[in-house]
Amino acid sequence: MTAAAELGTTPPRAMRRDRWWARAWQDGVEPLLGFAIVIAAWQAGSSLSGVPKVLFPSPADVVWALLDLFNTGILVEYVKLSLLHYLTGVAIGALAGVALGLAIASNRRVSDLLMPLVNFTYAIVEVAWIPLLILWWGYGPSIIIVAVAYVVASPLVHNVVTGVLSVPPVYGRAIRSLGGGSWSVLREVTLPAILPSVFNGVRVGAGFGFRALIFAEMIAQQEGVGYLIFTSAATQQTARTVAGMVVMGVLWLFLDRVYLRPLERASVERWGLTSDAGER
């Protein structure tokens, strides 16, 4: 037996392909097995350790809290509000980022002039603005939306500007020599060239934006899943806090896998210049 086999490295796929039960186990059971192990260990730890429920609620407590939140309608309302804040923030951030990026990149001199400022604002994490926003606007949903929009917009500006500047000028000239105007250049050359990096930027920004959403909701202290997580612990309902965290994780994975990733992949397939883009 070789050393690598002892380590249990990936066995050849072909060997397993004809055994349907092995595949069913691998695709259907194994992905859930990890969660089952974690939940079992958590339940055992919670009931055997004797730590008070306030400090260490068990999975069963969390499920009850989740059902309770669902039955009282709090869960649905807060998820709706969080999604509303989040989508508004992402939409504003994406539009502002692309518009600002295109404006800055429209002229080489302007972009040389403004890039250091753009890079500096990019370096300031969105959460750092929150104390200032609180002083300006008080605690409320506008802080949440601005924090999300900021974190989506700032890397996008950077992506759009570098994307536009990396397009060889010869393509634009080709369109112009064929009689196209600025609008045609934008539509036929610039946008297709930058869209994959725009969607990539949106997805990365949306990831950071989701954390910003939860944090801003915690600090704005009014509504949403972040508020649920924060306020429940303050009132000793720790199981609700953990339930809120589970909801947050599920919500983000849902948004990421169902919308953001397919969108990014589609943009790469449609407009991407890389030859291996279609293989995935």
Next chain:
Amino acid sequence: MTGRPKLQSALLGLTPFVALVLIWQVAPSVFSYPAYMLPTVSEVGRRFIELTLNGELARSVGASLLRLAAAFVVGNLIAIPLGVLLAMNARVSRIVMPVAVFLQAVAGIAWAPLAVLWFGLGNTAVTFLVVNSVFFSSFYNAISGVRSIPPVLWRAVRSLGASPWQVVRELVLPGAMVQLLLGLRTSLALGWRALVAAELIIGTNGIGFLMMDATKWYGTDTIICGIVVIGVLWLAVDRFVFAAIERNTVRRWGMVNDN
């Protein structure tokens, strides 16, 4: 990129900062708003000097950076070896991966209420959040990095009779290196956000606490100082720490290929 001399383009890049500062300075005489909302540049400058001279700024920045550095090192030292080891077994990695994905999605600031319950407000709770953030991000990236190595390479190494250590050194580390580096960078960015956020909400010292504390007495000048310092700190961390890490790991990787 262009042939323009460096000094000239640096001066050009400074122009918008100067313009911004000028606009900000004259803004109160053009627009009317309560003075506490946006103190003038000179007031912010005076506050900055004050905070520097009384040592408050240095203490806060020091506390924050120390926590970030400790959390970054500890989090990665546990997460990367653990992730790589688990992912070297295909079945284990298939079982662990969904859990890693989920935990990475909730890592960081969402743990703040639990951290306060377990450790109370302050240093330990903040450090816990940053470690948590760094750990789950790097753990996920380590697993997905090892998993991204093509099966044919595993088979090649195995058929050549490599020892376990050789598998790690010749295949796993170089093969997962790009993703591991991405993991380091992402974990630092997430850790930094978690740090500032945690200090704002449950901290008792550090740059974030300095700013949040200032909201209680309308210290807009202090807050603006904090925002600028946070921007400059991140630029410095990103440039110096990351340039160094990337240089060293790539160099080490090169040495592995030389053997």
